[in-house]
Amino acid sequence: MALVLVLAPALAQAQPGFAVDLDGGDRLDVYEFGAEGEGPLFLWLVNQYGELETPNALIETLAERGATVWRTDLLDSLLLQRSSDAIRSMDGAPVAALLDAAVRSGRGPIVLVTCDRMTVPLLRGLRTWQQEAVDTTDVAGGILLFPNLYRGTPVAGEEPELLGIVAATNMPVAIFQPAMGSNRERLGQVLNTFYAAGSPAYAWMIDEVRDYYLLHSDAPENKALDTTTVGVMPEEVRQAIMDAPNQLLEAARLLAVAPRPTEVAALDERAEVPMAPAYGLVEREPRPAPEYALVDARGDHHELAESLGRVTLVNFWATWCPPCVHEIPSMNRLAAAYDEREFAIVSVNFREEPEHILEFMREVEVDFPVLMDQDGRVSGEWGVFAFPSSFILDRQGRIRYSVNTAIEWDTDAVRHVIDTLRTEPPPEPSGVRPRLAPVSANPGQL
Template identity: 45%
Template sequence: MRAVTRRTAMKWGVRMAWHQGLLAVLLVMLVGPARAELAIPLGEGGDQLDVRVIEPPQGAPEDGPLVLWVVNQYGDLPGPESVALALARRGATVWMVDVMDSLFLPRSDVNVRNIDGEPVGSLIQRAVEAGRPTVVVAADRMAVPTLRGMRWWQERSDDPEALAGGVLIFPSLYRGAPVAGEEPELFSIIDATNLPVMLLQPERGVYRHRLLDLRERFLAAGSDLFVQVVPEVRDYYHMHLDEPQPETLEHLDRVMDDPAEARAVQSLPDDILRAIPLLAAAAHPTEVRPIDPERTTPVDRQTGLQPVEPQEAPAFELTDLEGNPQRLDPDFDGVQIVNFWATWCPACVEEIPSMERLASRYPDRLKIYAIAFKQSPEHLREFMQDFDVSFPVPVDPDGAVAAKYDAFAFPSSFLVAADGRIHYSVNAGIIWDTEEVDAIVRELLEIEPE
């Protein structure tokens, strides 16, 4: 039992006998998790990981699990912290570490994907010394440095079972966005991971249709992979809380706009705790898989319209917000732009006005299909009230059409010429009424330059 001094008792206004003061302080501590700080040295250069330790309330069993929470590249957010506090209330100790902050790294996609295995590996190495069931949790792009850290630790450990495994929430495991329509490439750490992993994949997430391929890659590497599809939510679902919930997750339906997201966040602490025994019981190979050095760095993102090898544009038939069927017109003597977007994507929204201005230049020879990715018509109708557009907004409810086009990033757009083939694509938001874009459109329309 933790010793409590008379001075501490006085601080709490307790002027009773010693045993009464001790009881009073313990009762206060039982209200919620306790917090502490921990510093873990990295190498010999003076760097260190600054770890926030969230402990269960006093009196909880001392052999509860240890959850290593690798903070997302965007830093501390109310949602993950609320989940961490809920884990502590369930008896887990949570170590939260912001690797980018500890290493003074700017919060860019490239910097995240370039983090090697030492930071998370050192975190694991320190954690397993306690001899408790230990799991490491990460989301989005932080999944890559987390897997690297698991392998880094595995290379140096004589007991790979000391770490139950990793829980990855909507992991982004790709080297970056390729030219729109081309197959993205996974980081080589996927093929070098054979420790057990649990994937929590949102049903409406961007990478949902790639889940089976990803599963095969993990299994081929020797990892015992577990997959849980989180129903009715999209990526970042646990990051959409505006205010921390330090005491309970029971009332999230009052503070979150999406009831499905509220349910998913409420379930997340138990999802993580249920994963620990599954991962711990899986195989933990001692042999470390080799890693391909050619696929360890991120690829440069392609910006602007890119010429592609002409290929037949996949057919589709969707319904727009007016209830009208929308499909590619095989007999259209002009350019058809197939655009995939979503209301949660700022770049998608920013390009809508310039897309409308381009459409107005060629009203008879340019068609635009702004296909909304996995969104409800009700939400879209309300959202589109702020925009005056002439082109249809078809709804791709399950992302099947986006998958046909191999749309990887959002927005993604494909320019289809009169021959029915894709000639240009772009996997980023652009300004559509520039001279450069106009020149490409006129080229496909076979109009002489002005």
């Protein structure tokens, strides 16, 4: 029965909507599910991709389980563009007004819920409400589903910076972190920042799934999610979705009894300014590239030492990343333009299985080795935050350029960079010469 409740569309109908008035004449349109529920009141903020089938089914399941859910779309209500910039620039007033309305309703415990970048307005709203609240126990806290709490995408290889609101949040929060998510290794930093601010923060590790697992759909609903969450639902995703209602209800109970702060944490306004994006190849101060020793999808062993003596493009990517796939043909053309003793491409796949990569390569031509970073360790050591991220190494194995997005690689500008690096001195004679073929990890096998 639970499977039907979670995955089937529209079993519980929303009650007629109501509006929450905001300063300046704006208002939030709110839809209520489970109006007679005696459980927690979830304030569900629609994510930047709009209303989607699986989140709506989760809302309906929570209502069937006795909770009340108020769903509102901040971007739609405020006539804002559905973009990362619009979300990062949003202040806390709309969410604070929603919390005020929830407190007046007399229901509770009150828990904010959202995912990805929308967790930033959630935290800002929680703090704005807290500044005027008479009794902070009126609100339990917030649930952050695979949150993106960063100022923006840094230059590839640099660590991202958390927005100031994270260090200024001391209300209770719970994070649902996919074990295979791109920010899995940064969870400790986020939790420690909450702890330092005084927040009793908690985390659920969601096994075997990636970011956006709760947005999965059998058919395309949003172009930006077409290859990440669309298609036949993997069993591990199905199970995670089935587990989500219990996890949300459990998190609500935990937040409701967590200690509350007596004062509002200080906010560093300078850290609230979004980071300006870096476009195209960025020249870097030369520094040695981190070592790696990985096996590729066909079982062959590769090390960074193979790059010494030639210019090398190291590309971090994943098949679920549309821009990553889009740039493969231009990378093939770039590789074909050079002798492999002068220039080579090495791609490092993030947390996928070799069998999946081999199947992918039967459909998409890839003319360079695909190394398997199955635990994400190498990606972390290289400071990879966004996919794709690429690094151009000189003949001495030093990082000289990086790019944190997909580009067309077979351009005159890129070739000029490569040709310039090719003319620079090679490593000292003690360096390892590049090999023309990888060393097989399975001797005697093709």
